[in-house]
Amino acid sequence: MDATPGDGGSPERRFGVRxxxxxxxxxxxxxxxxxxxxxxxxxxx
Structure with a gap:
């Protein structure tokens, strides 16, 4: 999990709703x- 706040990427969109x-x-x-x-x-x- 390298998701960092403010990177402009949506966690839901990157990780997948499913x-x-x-x-x-x-x-x-x-x-x-x-x-x-x-x-x-x-x-x-």
Whole structure:
């Protein structure tokens, strides 16, 4: 990742929207799953 701010290049355009969505889901799904799991295991959480 050599993306630097102010270089005039759009991170979304350079990295690709498809890859951005894929990595976003890959990160968000486990986090949400863990959150709901902890919320279900911890009373009042």
């Amino acid at each position: 890859e951005t969505v894929t990595w976003s889901l890959a990160v968000a799904l486990p986090v949400l799953a863990g959150y709901f799991l902890l919320a279900g295991l911890i009373p009042g959480g």
